[in-house]
Amino acid sequence: MIFDFDKEIDRYNTSSYKWDEAERMFGEKGVLPMWTADMDFRSPTFIIDAIKRRAEHGIFGYTVKTESYNEAVAGWMKRRHNWNIEKDWICFSPGIAPALSFIVQAFTQPGDKIVIQPPVYYPFSQVVEKNECELVCNPLKFENGKYVMDFDDLRTKLDSQVKLLILCSPHNPGGRVWTKEELIELGEICLEHKVLVVSDEIHFDLIYKDHTHIPFASLSEEFTQNTIVCTAPTKTFNLAGLLTSNIIIPNRHLRETFVETMNKNFLVFMNSFGVAATENAYKYGDEWLDQCIDYLQQNLDFLTNFIESNIKELKVIKPEATYLVWIDCCELGMDDKSLEQFMLKEAKVAPSLGYGFGPGGEGFIRINIGCPRSVLEEGLKRIEKAVNSYTVLKP
Structure with missing residues (x-):
């Protein structure tokens, strides 16, 4: 069976912490949530069917x-x-x-x-x-x-x-x-x-x-x-x-x-x-997971290539596991609060901010790549545009 990880699914109005709470959490409208660690893929059918069978018992x-x-x-x-x-x-x-x-x-x-x-x-x-x-x-x-x-x-x-x-x-x-x-x-x-x-x-x-x-x-x-x-x-x-x-x-x-x-x-x-x-x-779940990992690997390669080609101020710490990518933004020369506001207000992207992970996290962001590639690309293009504007204006 071939599973579809490219399909975009609207998660608004589902009590989603990641999506429905983003505006309240970050105080900014229209941000693309790439922070908390849950994926934007549907769980596989065999899990959904099991839940349906349990629900039908009543x-x-x-x-x-x-x-x-x-x-x-x-x-x-x-x-x-x-x-x-x-x-x-x-x-x-x-x-x-x-x-x-x-x-x-x-x-x-x-x-x-x-x-x-x-x-x-x-x-x-x-x-x-x-x-x-x-x-x-x-x-x-x-x-x-x-x-x-x-x-x-x-x-x-x-x-x-x-x-x-x-x-x-x-x-x-x-x-x-x-x-x-x-x-x-x-x-x-x-x-x-x-x-x-x-x-x-x-x-x-x-x-x-x-x-x-x-x-x-x-x-x-x-x-x-x-x-x-x-x-x-x-x-x-x-x-x-x-x-x-x-x-x-x-x-x-x-x-x-x-x-x-x-x-x-x-x-x-x-x-x-x-x-x-x-x-x-x-x-x-073995077959679904194997395909999911393959898709995440492709997303990781896409992100790495995009940043290396288009946002050279950022450096990807390439992960060996997880769908979370740690990115060094220190070359932008911002303190943590400035970096946070830059991502939210200029890029309109909500990553996890590195300083929240304790000593050594300063100047980093964490991006969730567990999403359709179109969503990942949109987030990266937003960051690219904001960084390009910033570097043009930077003294």
Whole structure:
């Protein structure tokens, strides 16, 4: 079956956070939303049909995971990631950002330290600070066109008060797929200092050619017992609104502690449609995903070529994964607020602004290429026109 990713679909008036909230969020009419991480592609028919069948039943009572659901999740992990998991390792969360907050509540006390590696997905810092823990930054280094971990810096910052390290794998916004060697060195440092690794792997399915995602917990039995892996079908199949994530916790004690925290927050039941969608996505989604990745690769190539040819002031940090592209705008010579206003008011494009991702994000934007190519081209042409006008007027 050939799937159509070129079709533009009007998402206005669908309660879309990305589209319907753009004017309120950015205070500007007519902006093209290229910010938040959901795609503008229809979910595949086999997911839509599963939701329809569930809807036709007509009763939407309290819903729990089924044996077939767990088998579908485990089958996907084995088939796509060569990771053998036990079905009882799979825990529910309505999303990964909420799961991170529950994990902080479960395994730390106010005042404990938690490490993140900026520039990185901005809720990481928020879940630390909102739960009254101390944020410890182990900034990534930018070397030879890509981000790498600074292990020497990490070793200096791990003391007895550090309880967790939140890993972003693949990395958002930098797009890195961490190598086996990088992950092993990180894991060994954390084991040595008795630091629990929480690996956010929500983008783990969206990997470009010549790269392979390795689930952090799959690398050794010691890592397995010292890791919580956060996964979801939401980025892969565009299901964020169904609030269904799978938190995989092999260590029984860690799993029981996490579930107890979820119970304390009365998060026991799942979204009826999320269960149906996830099970069918993981049973039948391989061919659709393969074609989606091919299309995203073409979008990435289009964006890279367009910017290199037409907007030479910008530099693309080419991702190895995700449909999010990190772009260096420092050559424009703007501070962060000026860059934000320039994109919104002059280009009429709403990207994610780099400063929101923490230290190292200044002067960058993040653009979502999970959209029909015509939409991507429109956004890039708007930026090109604005940059050309700016550089003509620039002293």
